[in-house]
Amino acid sequence: MKKYIEELREKIKKYSDYYYTNSESLISDVEFDRLLVELKELEEKYPEYKSVESPTEVVGATNLRDTKFQKVTHKKPMLSLSNSYNEGDISDFIERVKKNLAEEKGIEYALELKLDGLSLSIQYENGRLVRAVTRGDGAIGEDVTENILEIESIPKVLKESVSLEIRGEVVLPISKFEELNKRRLEAGEEVFANPRNAASGTLRQLDSKIIKERGLDAYFYFLVDAQNYGVKTHSESIDYLAKLGIKTTGVCEVLKDSSELIKRIEYWGEKRESLDYETDGMVIKVNEIELWEKLGNTTKSPRWAIAFKFPAKQVTTKILGVTWQVGRTGKITPVAELEEVELSGSRVKRASLHNYQEIERKDIRVGDSVFIEKAAEIIPQVVKSVRELRDGSEMIISEPTTCPICNTPVERESGQVDIKCPNLTCPGKIEGELIYFVSRDAMNIAGFGSKIVENMLKLGFIQNIVDIYELKNHREDLEKLEKMGKKSVDNLLNAIENSKTREYSKVLCALGIPFIGKTSAKLLAQASGNIDRLMEMSVEDLTQIEGVGDKMAQAVYDFFRDEEKIRLIAGLKSHGICFEQEVVEELPQEERVFTGKTFLFTGTLKNFTRNEIKEEIEKLGGKNLSAVSKNLDYLIVGEKAGSKLKKAQELGTVKIISEEEFMEICGKK
Structure with a gap:
């Protein structure tokens, strides 16, 4: 066990030092936290193997020898916060505070956003900025004063001539992060995995002009020795910082118990998606500063504060293999098969790799450790591989030359990155068409998910979109299926029946006409009034519709010249699907x-x-x-x-x- 504990310490130190040296993470925060928790539990179970140099006892970087900046000792250590992940942890923290402050009544708590950036301490003398230092290992940090002067949101002169030290977080706004990665892509450079890494890498640039170009920002959340400035609570100290012209998030809510805290944490868990900076959690602090001394600190963390971590938006895992899947248009796309991992509150085993050019650009291989995240909080995607963790067993991914479903040789249009299966009857394309047809933006048939589509195809109950409306003839067979039953079948058939009243524009969208989404389908529906009129339109007629370009017009025209598509539309009409709407005359x-x-x-x-x-x-x-x-x-x-x-x-x-x-x-x- 001693050997395992020592190996675990070395692994954590390696990951920590790499981040502080290179401003890049080898593993995700959630994986790093998991290793740290495991080490802490083992050290508590085997106290004879404890060490003062353990990552559980040391804050931040454990190796500042390679820093390019001057090292500075903090006047007061910059401690890190203990992490919590669920409501029980918050309740336990509140109970510990109450127990240690048994004589105190009406304890209040300040709740703040936990920014995901680079921690910083800034000193002002007589109202003028004189020094800025990174957290470093908590005791010693790096002097980045020259670079900090390039961050416009950090005041160089305060509104009052006071001497003080403040602590906060340097961040790269999400909008700036996206612009930066776009420029790096265009220049053929490697992209940053997340805004935090980008902020850290930017702040440690030796050329301070880069800081201004990239648009770093900063928010401050702590006033050192706040009681020396006439404030009694943490929330008052935040108001005082704002009064001096120091930027804060503006979020410091004073609450009284765990139920209030949990309610507001849930609120901010949803609200954070609208913010232009990354937040990975919330911070809870005992509000009355006088009580902090009574509660004290551990060697690493204060006992008067705790961080609540939101479900991870980005995690690390391994690629076990790649599956090439065929969509409704015949486009063949790669999907990474992953070691299962929790991401944003759900278990994930697959993630998008977009296309083969992306695989090559990101140099992704089977066996790689990779960062994954949810694109627009919905679809998991592979962000980047961690080449530093390769051991030589990884396998290069090859682009398929034939369709993985029907073995038809693939095609690639001139100037396009995507490969396609040209076979009109490819089972993969048919399945994709059916899944798209029943989806929310199309016919919105509740309960008709991809798994049911797959099962219906295998059983031969459906072969095209018209057959969906014939499923009522298979009621008895459906009820015998695993996980279906009478109630589930009733719900499914009712949802199919209700979809017949779906508005014309949604039906157009559901048909899967190339280049036509819900917005353009709405334009076509408004301009045509019914599908018969739309089918009669020439390419020239179609291009006269505002918002419909040449490519879209040609796609619509060709779609309605396909005999198989005309047959399907006739079939849908026979089942009473709505193919018309009142034409709304445009205002003068x-x-x-x-x-x-x-x-x-x-x-x-x-x-x-x-x-x-x-x-x-x-x-x-x-x-x-x-x-x-x-x-x-x-x-x-x-x-x-x-x-x-x-x-x-x-x-x-x-x-x-x-x-x-x-x-x-x-x-x-």
Whole structure:
């Protein structure tokens, strides 16, 4: 056991030192934390093998010998926080605090966002910034003052002439991170795995101009020796920092018990997706500063604070193999088969590799340790491989020359990266068409997931989209299937029946016409009124529809010249599927008051649903955006407006209007 504990310590030190030296992680935070917890538990079980040099006793970097910057000793150690992962851990922390402060009544707790960046300490003398030091190993850090001066959000002179030390986090905003990786891709450079690594790598650049170019930001959450400045609570100290012109997240909520804390943590767990910086959790601190001394610290962490970690957005695992799958258009895409791992609250065994060019660019091999994350919080994807952990057993991935489903030789269109199966009757394409047809954005047949599609094909119950509406004839056979039963079958058949009233634009989308998604399907439906009229349109007619380009027009025209597609449409018509809608006449140009203007709304609206206000904007010639940016003209603000309002105010170029003002402009008041 002693040997295993020593090997575990060395492994953790290796990962820690690599990150602090290279600003790149060899493993994900969640995996690193798991190893650290395992080591701590073993050291508690076998105290005879404890060591003062163990990673469980040391904060941050364990090796600063290779630093390019001057080393500085912190006046007060920069401790790290103990981590918690569930409600029970929070309740245990509260109980420990109460037990150790048994004589205290009405203990309050400050709840803050835990930023995922690079920890920093800054000293001001007589209101002027004199030194900035990284956390380092908690006792000694790196002097990065020259680089910090390039971060515009850090004040060089405070609003009052005071001497103090503050601590915070240097981050790279998500929007800047995406721009940076895009530029690196275009330049053929390796991308950063996440904003935290990018922030760390940027701050440690010897050329300080790079810091300004990349747009680093910083937020501060701690005032050293706060009681010396006339404040009694942590929340008051945060207000004091803001008064001095120091940037904070603006989130410091004072709460009284674990149930209140858990409720707000759940709120911020959802809300964090709208923020422009990465947060990996929340920090809970006893609010009254005087109590901190009574609670004290361990060698590594304070007993008056704890960090709650959100489910990981990015984890590391191993690639066991690659499966090439065929989609509804015949496109063949690689999927990584993984060692199962938990990601964003769910178990993941597969992740997208996008295409073969991505595999080559990222140099991904079977057997590699890789970072994975959920794209748009939905689809797991492989971010990068960790080449430093290779042992020589990894295998290079080859691009297939034939379809993995039907063995037809693959084709690649000129100038395209994707390979395709040209076989019109390829079972893989048919399965993809069926899965797309029943999906939420298409016919929205609840309960008809990919697994059921796969089973129905295997059993021969369906061979095309029309057969879905014949499944009622197989009721008895369906009820005999594993995990189905009478109630499940009733629900499925009812959902199929209900889909017959799906609006025309959704049915068009469900047909899977190349290049036609839900937005363009809506344009086609509005312009044609019914599918018979749409089928008669020439390419020239189609290009006259606003928003329909040459490529889309040709795809629509060709689709409706395919005899098999015409037969399927006739079959759907025979089952009563809706293929028409009332043609909405466009308003005269002089009444389209929002022409050329862009809109976004935030908060709860009283007089519109989300879809209704979007339709009203489009009807009047405007365009709906999905996020606040310099391209946004109007932000409509409802009740309980969120971070979009704050970001729009910071930009200063967005016109912010109420729902009532919007209605006046529309002539609805």
